[in-house]
Amino acid sequence: MSAGIDLDNVCCDFGSFRAVDHVNVSIKPGEFFSFLGPSGCGKTTILRMISGFTDPSSGVIRIGDKDMKGQRPNQRPTALIFQNLALFPLMPIWENISFGLEVRGVGKTERRAKAEELLRLVDLPGAADKMVSQLSGGQKQRVAIARALAVEPSVMLLDEPLSALDLKLRQHMRAELRAIQKRTGVTFIYITHDQGEALAMSDRVGVMSQGKLQQVADPRDIYNNPSNGFVASFVGENNIFAGTVGAVADGMARFDTAHGTFRARVNTTSGKDLKLYVRPEHTIISSFPGAENSLPATVTDVAFEGNFISVHAVSDSGATLMAELRNDGSSAIPVTGEKLHMSFAAERASILPDGLTRGE
Amino acid sequence: MTEKLRRTLYNIYMAAFLFYLLVPLALMGGAAFNDSKLPSVYPWKGLTDRWFIDLWNDETMWYSFRNTILVALAVVLLAVPIGTAAAIVINSISGKVRSVLYGVMVAPVLAPGAVIGISTILFWNKLNVPTGLHLSVLGQVSYIAAFVMLMVLARLQSFDENLEEAALDLGASHGQVMRRILLPHLYPAIGAGAAIAFFQSIENFNITLFTRGTSQTLTVYVFSKVRAGITPSINALALLLILVTFSAAVIYEVRRRRAATIEAAREAEARRADEAGII
Amino acid sequence: MDDLLRRYGPTLTGAFMLLTAFWLLMLVILPNITLFEASFRPYLPVVDVGGPKDFYSFNNYGKFFANSTDTDIFGMNIPLPIHVKIFFGTIYYSTLVTVITFVVAYPLAFYLAKVVSPKSLPTLFLLLFVPLWVSEVLRSFAWWIILALKGPLNAILLGTGILDQPVRWIMGYRAIIIGLVYTYVLFMVFPIYNAIQSLDTNQIEAAQDLGSPWWRTHLRVILPHAKPGIASGSVMVFMLSAGSLLVPALLGSPTSLWFTQTIQQWMLESQDWNTGAAYSFLFLILCTCFVSLVMWVFKVQLTDIAK
Ligand SMILES: Nc1ncnc2c1ncn2[C@@H]1O[C@H](COP(=O)(O)OP(=O)(O)O)[C@@H](O)[C@H]1O
Ligand SMILES: [Mg+2]
Numbered sequence: 001m002s003a004g005i006d007l008d009n010v011c012c013d014f015g016s017f018r019a020v021d022h023v024n025v026s027i028k029p030g031e032f033f034s035f036l037g038p039s040g041c042g043k044t045t046i047l048r049m050i051s052g053f054t055d056p057s058s059g060v061i062r063i064g065d066k067d068m069k070g071q072r073p074n075q076r077p078t079a080l081i082f083q084n085l086a087l088f089p090l091m092p093i094w095e096n097i098s099f100g101l102e103v104r105g106v107g108k109t110e111r112r113a114k115a116e117e118l119l120r121l122v123d124l125p126g127a128a129d130k131m132v133s134q135l136s137g138g139q140k141q142r143v144a145i146a147r148a149l150a151v152e153p154s155v156m157l158l159d160e161p162l163s164a165l166d167l168k169l170r171q172h173m174r175a176e177l178r179a180i181q182k183r184t185g186v187t188f189i190y191i192t193h194d195q196g197e198a199l200a201m202s203d204r205v206g207v208m209s210q211g212k213l214q215q216v217a218d219p220r221d222i223y224n225n226p227s228n229g230f231v232a233s234f235v236g237e238n239n240i241f242a243g244t245v246g247a248v249a250d251g252m253a254r255f256d257t258a259h260g261t262f263r264a265r266v267n268t269t270s271g272k273d274l275k276l277y278v279r280p281e282h283t284i285i286s287s288f289p290g291a292e293n294s295l296p297a298t299v300t301d302v303a304f305e306g307n308f309i310s311v312h313a314v315s316d317s318g319a320t321l322m323a324e325l326r327n328d329g330s331s332a333i334p335v336t337g338e339k340l341h342m343s344f345a346a347e348r349a350s351i352l353p354d355g356l357t358r359g360e
Numbered sequence: 361m362t363e364k365l366r367r368t369l370y371n372i373y374m375a376a377f378l379f380y381l382l383v384p385l386a387l388m389g390g391a392a393f394n395d396s397k398l399p400s401v402y403p404w405k406g407l408t409d410r411w412f413i414d415l416w417n418d419e420t421m422w423y424s425f426r427n428t429i430l431v432a433l434a435v436v437l438l439a440v441p442i443g444t445a446a447a448i449v450i451n452s453i454s455g456k457v458r459s460v461l462y463g464v465m466v467a468p469v470l471a472p473g474a475v476i477g478i479s480t481i482l483f484w485n486k487l488n489v490p491t492g493l494h495l496s497v498l499g500q501v502s503y504i505a506a507f508v509m510l511m512v513l514a515r516l517q518s519f520d521e522n523l524e525e526a527a528l529d530l531g532a533s534h535g536q537v538m539r540r541i542l543l544p545h546l547y548p549a550i551g552a553g554a555a556i557a558f559f560q561s562i563e564n565f566n567i568t569l570f571t572r573g574t575s576q577t578l579t580v581y582v583f584s585k586v587r588a589g590i591t592p593s594i595n596a597l598a599l600l601l602i603l604v605t606f607s608a609a610v611i612y613e614v615r616r617r618r619a620a621t622i623e624a625a626r627e628a629e630a631r632r633a634d635e636a637g638i639i
Numbered sequence: 640m641d642d643l644l645r646r647y648g649p650t651l652t653g654a655f656m657l658l659t660a661f662w663l664l665m666l667v668i669l670p671n672i673t674l675f676e677a678s679f680r681p682y683l684p685v686v687d688v689g690g691p692k693d694f695y696s697f698n699n700y701g702k703f704f705a706n707s708t709d710t711d712i713f714g715m716n717i718p719l720p721i722h723v724k725i726f727f728g729t730i731y732y733s734t735l736v737t738v739i740t741f742v743v744a745y746p747l748a749f750y751l752a753k754v755v756s757p758k759s760l761p762t763l764f765l766l767l768f769v770p771l772w773v774s775e776v777l778r779s780f781a782w783w784i785i786l787a788l789k790g791p792l793n794a795i796l797l798g799t800g801i802l803d804q805p806v807r808w809i810m811g812y813r814a815i816i817i818g819l820v821y822t823y824v825l826f827m828v829f830p831i832y833n834a835i836q837s838l839d840t841n842q843i844e845a846a847q848d849l850g851s852p853w854w855r856t857h858l859r860v861i862l863p864h865a866k867p868g869i870a871s872g873s874v875m876v877f878m879l880s881a882g883s884l885l886v887p888a889l890l891g892s893p894t895s896l897w898f899t900q901t902i903q904q905w906m907l908e909s910q911d912w913n914t915g916a917a918y919s920f921l922f923l924i925l926c927t928c929f930v931s932l933v934m935w936v937f938k939v940q941l942t943d944i945a946k
Contacts, residue, residue: 051529053525053528053529053645072528073525073528073529074528074529074530074531074532074533078529079529079530080525080526080529082522082525082526084520084522086520086522086523086525086526088523088526088527088540088541090544090545099527099530099532099540100530100531100532102540103527103530103531103532103533103536103540104531131626133623133626133627133630134626134627134629134630134633135630135633136630136633136634136636137634139633147530148530150530151530151531366853367754370746370750370754370755373746373747373750374747374750374755374763377743377747378763378766378767380821381766381767381769381770381821381825382766382769382770384778384781384782384784384785384821385769385770385773385777385778385781387781387784387785387791388777388780388781388784391784399784400784400787400789400790400791401784401791402789402790402791402794441658442658442659442661442662445654445655445656445658445659446655446658446659446662448643448647448655449643449655449656449659452642452643452646453642453643459940461663464663464667464668465662465663467667468666468667470874470875470878470926470930471878471882471923471926472878472881472882472899472922472923472926473882473884474882474884474899474902474903474906474919474922475674475882475919475920475922475923476670478674478902478906478912478915478916478919479670479671479673479674479916479919480666480670481912482670482673482674482677482912482916483669483670483673483674484670485912486673498665498666499666501662501666502662502666502667502670505662505666521646524646533648534646534647534648534650534651535648535650535651537647538647538651559772562774563774563775563776565774565775565776565884565885566882566883566884566885566899569884569903569907570903570906570907579774579776582774582776582777582780583776583885583888583889586776586779586780586783586889587888587889594780598773598777598780598781601773601774601777602769602772602773602777605769605772605773606769606772608772609765609768609769609772610765613761613765617761
C-alpha cells in the first residue's frame with residue numbers, strides 16, 4: 001500500500017529564521033520523489049515535518065488525503081531513514097528490523113520470521129544474529145531499509161542515506177534502492193544534495209534553495225529546461241552570459257551581451273538579471289566560426305576527465321568558456337594556447353531569470 | 361636531560377608514588393596477622409588469626425555492618441533514579457537555566473559533609489522527623505545523586521538522539537523508547553553510578569555522624585574503635601574490606617576488557633567487510 | 640522543557656521533573672535555607688521555641704569572636720578569638736595541603752597522560768584507584784599506625800641511622816597534613832590528567848621542535864592547557880581537606896583543632912544546634928568564597944570544574 005502526500009503552503013520558522021518557505025507540492029502514490037538542494041536549504045526540515053518530528057508553522061500536510069495535524073510520529077504511516085541510519089547498536093540485526101513489530105506487540109516467532117523475510121528482500125540473508133557494529137556500510141544501509149519496511153509504511157522518507165558511502169557503493173545502492181522501491185511500490189521521498197543521485201533515481205525532482213521550492217519536474221526537464229538560473233547551475237555546469245533581451249519570436253529571443261548578440265530560447269522576459277545559460281557539452285569547438293552564437297577564443301586549459309575532456313578557454317572579448325568533448329576519438333583534442341571558435345545552437349541555450357533573487 | 365633519562369626518572373617517580381599509596385594499606389592489613397596487642401607490624405610478634413576470630417565474634421561490628429549495608433542500599437535506590445532523571449533533565453535544557461541548575465546540583469559535592477548533615481537534621485527536625493539512619497540516607501543522597509547525575513550525563517552526551525526518534529517513528533510509545541532504547545544505552549553509567557553510590561555511602565562519615573542519632577554504622581564504629589582502645593581486629597576488618605573492594609574492582613576491569621575485546625573484533629569484521637567490498 | 644516533552648512525553652517528563660525537584664528542593668535548597676534561618680535563633684528548650692525568647696539575633700555568630708587568646712602571628716603577639724584562630728588555621732593548612740598535592744600530582748598526571756604507554760594505563764589506574772575504594776577512616780588509621788611513636792616509620796629512620804631520636808609525628812598540624820595529602824592527592828591527579836590528556840601531543844612536539852626547553856614547554860603550553868583541571872583539582876582538594884573531620888580527629892592533637900571539630904563540638908557535645916548552624920553557615924560562606932576566588936583567578940566556569 002502506498003499513499004500520496006500533499007504539502008500545501010507549508011512554512012517552518014525557527015525563531016525569526018524561515019527554514020521552509022511556502023512549499024507546495026503534490027507527490028503521487030508510488031512515486032520516487034527527490035528533494036534536491038544545497039546543504040542548509042531546508043530539506044531535512046521538510047522530511048521532519050512529514051514524519052511529525054517538527055510541526056509546520058503554517059500550511060497543511062496531508063498523507064493519503066488525511067490531514068496530519070496533531071498526529072505524532074508514531075501515529076503516522078511513514079518510516080524515516082535517518083542520515084546516519086540510527087540503527088540500534090545494542091540490538092542484534094533481527095531485533096532492529098522487527099522493532100516496529102515488537103512495539104506493536106507481535107510475538108517473537110512471528111517477528112523473527114518477518115525479519116528473516118525482510119533480510120532476504122534486501123539481499124542480506126544470514127545476518128539476523130549479527131550486531132550492527134559487525135556490518136559494512138552497505139550492509140547497514142540495507143538493514144535500515146529493512147527496518148523501515150517492516151512496519152509496512154505507505155511512505156518511506158530517506159534523508160541522504162547514501163552520503164556516507166564511497167563512490168562505488170553509492171552507485172550500486174542507487175540501483176538497489178530504486179529496485180526495492182519498484183518491488184514494494186511504496187512512495188519514496190528522497191533527500192539529497194547530489195544532483196547525479198536525484199536525476200538518476202527519481203521519477204520527479206523538486207529543487208530547493210533557501211527554503212523555497214524552485215522547480216518540480218522530471219529529471220530530464222530539470223536538466224534540459226531549468227526554470228531559473230539557480231536550478232540550471234545546481235544540476236550542472238553552464239557558460240553564462242549577462243545581457244538584455246531583444247526581439248522575441250516563437251519562443252526564441254535575441255540577447256545582447258558584452259560578448260556579442262546571441263539567439264536563445266526564452267520563457268519569460270520579466271524579472272531583472274536575465275542571463276543566458278548554455279551547457280558545456282552543448283558548446284561546440286571548431287576551427288571555423290559557427291553560423292550563429294559563435295565566439296573566437298583561446299584555449300587556456302585542457303583537463304582529461306576519463307570519459308570526457310573538458311576544454312577551458314577565454315574568448316577574445318574576455319569571457320571564460322568551457323566545453324566538453326566526449327572521449328570517443330571522433331574529434332581532435334585541442335591544446336593549450338590554440339586559437340579556435342566556440343559556438344552553440346540557439347535551441348540548446350536558455351535565457352533564464354536568476355532564481356535566488358526572484359520574489360514570491 | 362636526554363629523553364631516555366627523563367623517561368627513567370618518570371618511571372621511578374610513578375613507582376615511588378604507587379609505593380607511597382599502597383604500602384600504608386599493606387602495613388595496615390599486615391598488622392591484622394601480628395600477634396601483638398597493639399595494631400602494628402612492628403615489632404613483629406608472630407603470626408596469628410585471633411584478630412579475625414575476635415572480629416567474627418564482635419556483635420556490635422555485625423550490627424553496624426548490617427546498618428551500613430541497609431543505608432547503602434537505600435542510598436542506591438534513591439540516588440540512582442534521582443541522578444538519572446536529573447541528568448536527562450539537564451541534558452535537554454540549555455542556556456542560563458541549565459548553568460544555574462547544574463550549579464545547584466554539583467554544589468553538594470563540594471559542600472562539607474558536616475554542613476550537609478547539620479542542614480539535613482535541622483530541616484527534617486522542623487517537619488518533626490527525628491534523627492536516625494533514615495536521615496543519613498537523605499543527607500547522603502543529596503550529594504551522591506550528583507555523582508550519578510555526572511556519570512549518566514557523560515554517557516548521555518554520547519547518545520545519538522536520532523535513535524529515540526527512529527524508535528518513535530517505528531511506532532514505539534515514549535515508555536517503550538525509554539525502556540528499549542535510552543535505558544539500555546545508559547545501563548553502563550547507571551551500573552557504575554550505583555556502584556559508586558554504594559561505596560560512597562559505605563565510606564561516608566561526616567554526614568552520618570551528624571544525622572545518625574544513636575545508631576551505628578561501620579565507619580562510625582571503626583572511628584570510635586580507633587579513637588578508644590584499639591584492637592587489631594580493626595585491622596582484620598580493614599584487610600577484609602580492602603580485599604572485597606579490590607576484587608570488585610578487578611572483576612569490573614576484567615569484564616570491561618572482555619567487552620572491549622569483543623567489540624574490537626566486531627569492528628574488525630566490519631572493516632574487513634568494507635574492504636572486501638561486501639555490500 | 641519543550642524538548643523534554645517532545646522526547647519523552649508527559650508522563651515520563653513529569654516523573655523526571657518530580658525526582659529532580661525532590662532532590663533539589665527537599666535535599667539541597669530547603670535544608671540550607673533552614674540552616675540559614677536557624678543560625679539566627681537562640682538555642683532553647685522545646686517549650687520555649689516560638690515563645691518570647693525565640694527571636695532573631697546575631698548572638699550565635701558572636702560566639703565565634705569570644706574567648707580571645709594571645710596568638711603568635713609572624714612574630715607578633717595578637718589577641719585572637721580561639722575559634723577565629725582555628726578558622727584561619729583550617730584555611731591556611733588546607734591551602735598548604737592543596738599546594739603540596741598539586742606539586743606531587745602534576746608530574747604524575749603528565750606521566751599518565753603523555754609519557755606512559757597507553758597499554759599499561761588500565762592497570763595503573765586500577766592500582767591508583769585502590770586507595771580511593773578504601774574508606775577514609777581506614778586510610779587515616781593506616782597513617783596513625785605508621786606515624787606512631789613506636790611505629791614502623793620511626794623504626795626505619797632510627798634503624799638506618801637517619802634519626803637518633805624517635806620523632807613524635809602526631810603533634811601539631813604535622814600528621815594532619817600528611818594524612819590529608821595522602822587521602823586527597825588522587826583528587827588532584829585525575830582532573831589534571833583529564834585536562835592534559837585532551838592536549839594534542841602535536842602541540843608539545845611543535846613546541847619542542849621550535850627549540851623550547853622542557854620547562855618552558857610545560858610553562859607555556861601544558862600548564863595553561865591544564866588550567867581547568869588544576870582549578871578543578873584545587874577546589875576539590877581544598878574543600879575536602881577543609882571539610883574533613885576524620886583526619887583531624889584521628890591524626891590531630893589537642894593543640895591542632897580543625898574548624899569542623901568546633902562545629903562537631905557545638906552539635907554533638909553541647910547539643911546547641913543553632914550555634915552549630917551559625918558555624919556551618921560561616922564555613923559554607925568560606926567555601927563559596929574560595930571556590931569563587933579560584934574560578935575567578937583561573938577564569939574557569941563551574942561547568943569546567945565538576946568533571
Ligand atoms: N531545530 C532547529 N533550530 C534552529 N534552526 C534549525 C533547526 N533545524 C534546522 N535549522 C536551520 O534550518 C535550516 C535548514 O536546515 P535543514 O533542513 O537541516 O537543511 P538541509 O537538510 O537541507 O541541509 C538550516 O539553516 C538550519 O540551520
Ligand atoms: Mg539535512
